[in-house]
Amino acid sequence: MYDSDLSQALESPLGSEETGSESCCFDTTNVQEQILRLDVGLHLAVSRNPKTMQGVATLLLAVDRMKKSLTSRGRELSDDELCGAIMDSLMDETIVKTVENFSTGERKITFQRVNSVRECTLCDTTKKDVIYASGELKLQAVTLKGGQGDRKVNFRLSRYITACVSPDDGQSVVLSITNQNLHISCSMNGDKAELNLEECTEEELRKISNDGHMDRFLFYKRTTGISLTTFESVKCRGWFISTSYEQENQPVEMCKVDTAHRLTSFVVNIG
Structure with a gap:
């Protein structure tokens, strides 16, 4: 609960660091x-x-x-x-600054992290759990047997407030491995988006702007169907975190939503 x-x-x-204010919901006067x-x-x-x-x-x-x-x-x-x-x-009353560059027409959007962090594990729709291959700094999808539950990756799911143009974008989140300074990122390599695990300080992730390369750590989290969730890269729109449909011990990678033999929906098990 x-x-x-x-x-x-x-x-x-x-x-917020402000003190002395009264609750707007529980003032009994x-x-x-x-x-x-x-x-x-x-x-x-x-x-x-x-x-x-x-x-x-x-x-x-x-x-x-x-x-x-x-x-x-x-x-x-x-x-x-x-x-x-x-x-x-809940809609946090956080001001998100949007600055437009009139010479290029591009907008600078700041993503502000809020104090809403959950711990969770991920498993795809074929019951494969996401595990961490520490020697390779890679995530894999594996069907775990009884007694192997400790191999699941525990993620910290950090929420960000964004100046989303469309409510369909969903929530902006960063996925970090609990107790390790590792975060999922997505960047383009040629014509393909690649998923990586990268180190990054908490201070650098407190505020993220889309005018640099830091938005590679952000994903749009959306709920689809019954208790299923997708994660679309903020930097590489149209690319989703995915697993192999059939094969075991395959890396977690980015894919287009209609890619054959890839699964883009996950069950998010809140710890």
Whole structure:
């Protein structure tokens, strides 16, 4: 289960250093409460006070995103999945600067990391788990037998706020190997995108701009079907993290979404 205070997520940017402010959801002075029915078995209690228009817009966007996530699954959610849907829907009030270069027409977009980190493992739709081949700095997909669960890679999934032009882009994330300074990256090599594991400091990953090469660490995380997730490279659009459809012990690589014999959907098991 997720141990999170929704009032903190709706009130101010995660990780804010401001103190002394009161919660915009749990101030009990002159509270008027309204119950909103979101889906079967799920209701949202809204405590209303005279607050800023920004706070109201944040709440409405969060509710709208959560409703879409719930209705697309077509089945009753477990407690863990429900908490995950709620936390995924939260819109952090983070200002993302977009600067346009008028001489080239290109826009500089800053990706800001927020204090929302999950640990997870990945397995593809044929039940192959992602493992780490430490001697080669490569990830592989393997069907693990009983007692081999410790071979799974534990990832840190860090969220970023972006100035996405389209909501279909999904969440921007960085995938890092837990307890190691290694992060998945994607860069073009000729006409093909390559997946690598690279070292990078936490400070360098705090803010990422698309005008340099650092956006190679970013991926758009999208939910498809029932509890399936894809990861598309932010730098190399149209290229997805994938595994081999049939073969064992093959490297995790980038591929186009329609590439034959490659799987681009994963089950994200939150630790």
